[in-house]
Amino acid sequence: MKTIQNGIIKENPVFVLLLGLCSTLAITTKFENAYLMGICVTIVLIVSNLIVSCIRKWIPESVKTPVYILIIATLVTIMELLLHSYARDVYQVFGIYLPLIVVNCIILGRALAVASKTSVCKSILDGFGIGLGYTIALMIIACIREVLGSNTITFMDSISTITGYRAIYRVFPENELIPISFLISPAGAFLTLGLLMAIFNAIRKGGKHESH
């Protein structure tokens, strides 16, 4: 439990560790993309942590990184092929950012920092916690960006072929302030991320002060 909490708050990959920002900024234009990406990364993260942790004693120090990358790349390729055949729309939405999970620093970072040093069970928990933290962060960013930037919130659109129905809602009535299409642009992504990071860290530190 503590490991999971650690992944969400103390070592939140997006707001605290600042890892894997490329996909974070690029795909958070829709709420749906955010949680799908979060799920993909979480799965890859858990499995890679599991494998790395299992074989950690046989890998020599000098070839550590290439071996881990190879493992992650294999997993991501499996993921890509699975999505391609079973969820075509999701595959198309992610485009280049799906193969780019390979170089997502969170996964390699956790493999090097945690999975190569700790037991299998703890590594899996860590992967789950970090993945959850990543997903939550993405969902918050995407929620703000989509609601303010295009005045909609998309729960199911490209996965509607699997689930069977679409769920896209308008949020605010017609007005001149919203949508702020600027927030959908990359600059808007940086702005949202920066402000959220500030708020997150303020809350995190504020909590620490009270506990003292």
Add this chain to the structure above:
Amino acid sequence: MKAYHSQIGPFQRSKNKTSSMMFHVVLALLPIIIFSFYKNGIVPYIHHNVGIFGMFYPLLFIAIPPVITFTTEWVGAYFFLRKKSDNLKEYMKNSYAILPGLFLALILPIHTPISILILGSIIATVIGKLVYGGFGNNIFNPALVGRLFVITAYAGVIASHGGYLNPYEVDTISKATPLSNALSIEGIGTYEILVKPYGSLWNFFIGMIPGTVGETSALLCIVGFLYLTWKRVIKWRIPVFYIGTVFFLTTVIGLSNGLSIWYPIFQILSGGLFFGAIFMATDPVTSPVTKNGQIIYGTGLGILTVIFRYLTSYPEGVLTSILTMNMLVFIVDRLGMQCKKRENGLITIAVILILFGIVVYTINTRYTNSGETVDPNFVLLEERQIGNQVIYTVSEKGNGGPIACEVTIRDGNIIKLQVLEHNETPNYYALVEKEDYINILMKEQKKLPELDTVSGATISSNALKKLVINTLQEYEEHYEK
């Protein structure tokens, strides 16, 4: 024996306190505000039925943002910066809290809706100032941050409310602002196209041209500049070198394109250059402190402004160049310190001159070639001939990607123009549709080069215009022999 107390300096204090500096700036802005009231309030009231409310609207417009920025700053200082009540009073007294709002109102179009104005003021204070830790720590000019936000986020909304032209100008002037007009034409332009629609250069000088609320009058900006320089509030080198650089570069560009001295004067008098150079670029927090640094800063601003005006698809260059140079203030200051050494100074001057050369060369090659070579963004997708009709499927690069159209031509005349596919921002494209620009293009197809673009959707409408021009050219080459 007499007891002596040791004291810590400073022992001499200048009368120029932060709060009195603010007073001087407001005083220098006062004529501009009054002029703006005259231009946007009284003149439309006399010549165009806007009513009493319409007459006082500009004053209301200018009065709201300072109140908002002051409140935001007070709340922010209290909650985020955690100032205690004594500190808070002192802080608010010295933090220029109303100035960003005042500037913001003066550099926005008169038709900005009040709700956007309020949001812009809040953004200016929060993003431009408070997140950096309050007054004195901000690296960007808060008012410009606010304006950048408003313009990037709401350009379409503002344009659909009426854009830059006040009610009187809508009747008398059919064109958009001078610089977006200059951007929409092919090549570098002539006196008839650039200046004639707005009267004469005298109008540019006193400020009776379309533009934002308070930036148009160069005369009053110069008055403010002289006053502020006399009171030693602003650094005179920055505006002088800024405007000087723009003047010099545009003179060279104008001369090499066969335009006489009116051209650089037109360039420095339009686009709010005087207002930006005198009031925005000299912001004490976000500009260099060394003398040489100020010279380099001003020159850099000038070069950037010219680059932005000629080589990008956005008419406004002052805002972006000031924000860009704001980032470099630290480096510029260090450079300024090192320039005290003779050889370093000479190297800097040489680098600046080389930059001048590169900028002028690039702009000239681009503008002289534009008439002769084929537009690289124009793509001919398909060509069919049915009887005496030729149907072209063509595409041209718009704001959000290619715009594909089907153009049917008979005997050299376009009889049908249909947009097949586009990826423009919906807000902007709605403006194009609202003005029925496609029908205008077909109606005016004989005199396309002089045709106006849709203000607010300049890039989209310009792409459509280019598309039609290029298609007609293509037709002439193959069928009219």
